Amino acid sequence: MDNSKVNCPNCGSKTEKLGMDYLKGHLSGMLFLIRTLDIDLLKDYCPQIKSQNTSLEVIILDDLFRYFSFLGLGDGVITDNELNFINELLVSYYTREDILKLTDAEIEDMPVSFECLHELDEFAKSFDMTGVRACNELFYSYRFLGKFFLTVDGDLNPEVLEKYSSYIKGLEGRLGDYLIEDDGIDYVIPKEFEEKKEVEESHSLDEYLDELNKLIGLEKVKKDVNSLINLVQIRKLREERGITQPPMSLHLVFSGNPGTGKTTVARLLSKIYHEIGLLSKGHLVETDRSGLVGGYVGQTAIKTSEVINEAMGGILFIDEAYSLASTSENDYGKEAIDTLLKAMEDHRDDLIVIVAGYPALMERFLHSNPGLESRFNKFIYFEDYTDTELYEIFMLMCSEANLSLDEAGDEYARQYFKKMCEHKSDNFANGRAVRNFFEEVITAQANRLAPQTDITDEELNTLTYEDFLVEE
Known part of the structure; x- marks a missing residue:
């Protein structure tokens, strides 16, 4: 796993690949599974999911918001780093006021997403889909990302750490038989992160x-x-x-x-x-x-x-x-x-x-x-970027995400940024516009691949011409 910080040097977007991509990977895997199932059939087998009257994706993200809020309020203060972490991870626009409005019951009760994912595991098991471990994956993500969240300000508050440990221990106890055996992964904060500040200063x-x-x-x-x-x-x-x-x-x-x-x-x-x-x-x-x-x-x-x-x-x-x-x-x-x-x-x-x-x-x-x-x-x-520079920024984002373009997709991207510059407004968003375009394209790729049963590594790592047509 790449533990380095990834900064797009031109649009200002940044993310900690350590943990951030890890959780997104877990969530993407679970949401991918959900999208490939027949939702009506899923709800017939999963009354808890049906009773929520909303999508599993919304349920999971809402619970994660409450979880991170609970940890952030451990010292009584939600810092800019904590708020940015929550919004970047969950692709949301929460404010401090949203967090402070939460009641103790809302942030301390058993997350309903675990009950829903346990139903999903049971549903999958009944169809011999033995590889599905959605409840486990979410729990280990809570455990790992919780530790990472505690360090976003560069230090570790002992009282907040104790609050985190107590929460995870209590959650594990309440989940009980929902969880199956640990998969042997050591979910601790890697040494590289603890030494990151010293490395940067050197x-x-x-x-x-x-x-x-x-x-x-x-x-x-x-x-x-x-x-x-x-x-x-x-x-x-x-x-x-x-x-x-x-x-x-x-x-x-x-x-x-x-x-x-x-x-x-x-x-x-x-x-x-x-x-x-x-x-x-x-x-x-x-x-x-x-x-x-x-x-x-x-x-x-x-x-x-x-x-x-x-x-x-x-x-x-x-x-x-x-x-x-x-x-x-x-x-x-x-x-x-x-x-x-x-x-x-x-x-x-x-x-x-x-x-x-x-x-x-x-x-x-x-x-x-x-x-x-x-x-x-x-x-x-x-100055505003030229179309060539915008294309280079887009390709840098693709490279950081281990993505390549097929020939038609590459030509489309070049022409797209050329047209973007020809028709830009006075308040043109430059690198931010590229970031938005990139996210729309990779979403289109996900929607294209999701219905398939067998997806190769090459398909996962390639953006095709079809993925760019979302803009038209």
Whole structure:
């Protein structure tokens, strides 16, 4: 199993292959089985499933949401990493409020999905489908992914770990005869994950620069960022030798349409600045208006200060920063800006702020406050990708998923991105549009293959022309 983090360097999508793909594999296997069965016949044999009056897929995903919420609330706080993990895994759009609305009974009761999958196992057994172990697979996924979920913030809270252990032990006891013998797999957090942070910090400056320069497209951005890095290195050298130099603001404005790699470049820049010695930690904290602005007087300053403290020693990346500048008297965006400007002045030696958004709106944002104009005087513009670059990004996604295209599919993809660029809107989504297209194509492939009884590895790993026709 590949335990590395997979980052698409151009659209900003990321996933931990360790665990994330593992659970998706289990869910895909179970859902594939369900889709191949006659649903009416299935319900006749499985009264528990029939009583739910919804699909098994919805039942499983709803229970997983409650399970992860239960673990996340173990320390009373749902972090951004935990929320992102839940939404990426379940392909959902839950908010913290959705989680906080859950009652103790909803998150601690026996998940109904296990009862349904036990019925499915019994149904399959009656037809001599002895390979079906849906209930087992879900339980082991709960056990493994629960441990992985606990570490998404980079540490392990002993109290939350105890809560997890108690839950799994109780679940195993309640499942009883639903489960059959363990298959010998050691479901523990691999050592590679525990050491991941240390491995990331050991990368050299040259490696980070190489990663930056290997990004697809973004030629002007890479040139500007490399020039900025050279400037910072020389300033650092002058400083170390005691040579007087004029003050310079290192805060940046990243302007451009969505999906053009702004977050990815900011993340690399934070690591590069750390290796140069400019930042003490070299991490990136991403936020937007919702992470900075509160609902009443005084709350905004507190929220903004908390985010700033989290970003100390690294880069604070504020997406859609223009939304902070409002002309409404009842809006607290100005309070966030004032708090931010003070922190930028007080901590200018160990905090860099990057504001990002659409070009025209960012211009208006900077002109809304003299303090912003004086501190943000370096602009990096992220141009839209060309059709060739979009195709290369798509092929990178395919490569990461171990997928290839047949000849007709490859030609279709090339023409598709050419047409996409010819008819793009002013707010073209770039890499995000590629990600959406990729997900639609692999869904079409799944729908094409699901009715088949015997599927070869080649079929699983090949996207055909037929899979692309979903767009028409």
